[in-house]
Amino acid sequence: MGLDEHITGRTLAKVEVFHPRAIRRHLLGAGDFVGRLSGREVVAMSRRGKYLWFELSEGLALLAHLGMSGQLLIQPDGAPDEKHLRVRFRFDDDGPELRFVDQRTFGGFLIDDLVTVDGTALPAAVAHIARDPMDPKFDAAGTVRALRRKRTELKRALLDQTLVSGIGNIYADEALWRARLHWSRATERLSAAKANEVLTAATDVMREALDQGGTSFDALYVNVNGQSGYFDRALAVYGQEGLPCGRCGTAIRREPFMNRSSYFCPRCQRRS
DNA sequence: TAATGGTCCTGTTTGC
DNA sequence: TGCAAACAGGACCATT
Numbered sequence: 034m035g036l037d038e039h040i041t042g043r044t045l046a047k048v049e050v051f052h053p054r055a056i057r058r059h060l061l062g063a064g065d066f067v068g069r070l071s072g073r074e075v076v077a078m079s080r081r082g083k084y085l086w087f088e089l090s091e092g093l094a095l096l097a098h099l100g101m102s103g104q105l106l107i108q109p110d111g112a113p114d115e116k117h118l119r120v121r122f123r124f125d126d127d128g129p130e131l132r133f134v135d136q137r138t139f140g141g142f143l144i145d146d147l148v149t150v151d152g153t154a155l156p157a158a159v160a161h162i163a164r165d166p167m168d169p170k171f172d173a174a175g176t177v178r179a180l181r182r183k184r185t186e187l188k189r190a191l192l193d194q195t196l197v198s199g200i201g202n203i204y205a206d207e208a209l210w211r212a213r214l215h216w217s218r219a220t221e222r223l224s225a226a227k228a229n230e231v232l233t234a235a236t237d238v239m240r241e242a243l244d245q246g247g248t249s250f251d252a253l254y255v256n257v258n259g260q261s262g263y264f265d266r267a268l269a270v271y272g273q274e275g276l277p278c279g280r281c282g283t284a285i286r287r288e289p290f291m292n293r294s295s296y297f298c299p300r301c302q303r304r305s
Numbered sequence: 306t307a308a309t310g311g312t313c314c315t316g317t318t319t320g321c
Numbered sequence: 322t323g324c325a326a327a328c329a330g331g332a333c334c335a336t337t
Contacts, residue, residue, distance in 0.1 A: 083311070099311095192311085201311070202309090202310055292310090294308080
């Protein structure tokens with residue numbers, strides 16, 4: 034059972050904020066945050082890219098982003114507090130509580146108005162976020178065109194959440210490897226066919242990760258590190274520096290990229 | 306120590 | 322020449 038089935042239809046009661054950074058994007062502060070949630074029913078749950086939100090009554094939403102280490106956990110009443118417990122949500126049925134646990138405090142919540150963009154209701158704060166490839170209304174051809182209109186490095190474009198959402202550093206490296214493209218390839222020099230190929234590869238990677246429980250959307254499949262078994266077993270290049278490429282055997286390389294890393298096969302993914 | 310990653314913010318560059 | 326949009330890169334965090 035996922036988060037949706039655990040939460041939808043229940044009414045929030047006491048909410049406790051243990052770390053201010055967890056609600057730093059809720060500008061009205063902790064008092065307003067907990068006050069507006071108490072007594073409200075969660076009527077639906079939605080997701081776009083790396084954001085998820087609980088739809089509340091009266092056109093409001095509780096918007097969440099997990100950052101890089103955040104977890105949403107369903108825990109029985111009275112279970113010991115986690116070391117990095119940031120927010121606790123209790124419900125009026127005294128059933129299991131929802132907990133936000135986040136070591137690095139990059140994640141957090143805000144209460145926001147729902148607005149309608151292109152026929153879809155979503156929190157105003159994520160109105161600029163593009164549809165992700167799992168979205169039934171995702172426009173693959175339009176995304177290929179938009180990608181090729183950009184004038185930047187390919188990986189930067191893949192990470193641009195206003196172009197296509199849901200792709201992060203790990204999935205980008207995996208998609209680039211599958212499409213045999215170097216991360217620094219200029220977007221304006223990319224054929225429509227290759228642009229489509231790398232986007233399709235990113236979609237495949239995300240879908241496979243979902244199938245293997247590799248996302249934080251399902252609270253029950255996140256381990257203590259916010260990771261899943263998928264990360265360790267199925268990655269072709271990410272974190273594999275020095276190991277042989279699964280296609281050609283060449284040692285995987287790591288290069289600095291935006292204060293982090295890009296992993297790639299120097300033979301399969303030639304810098305052009 | 307330096308590395309980790311998603312987003313926000315700021316400063317720079319580009320294009321009309 | 323002036324302006325807006327696009328782009329690049331650093332800051333933010335805790336932990337190992």
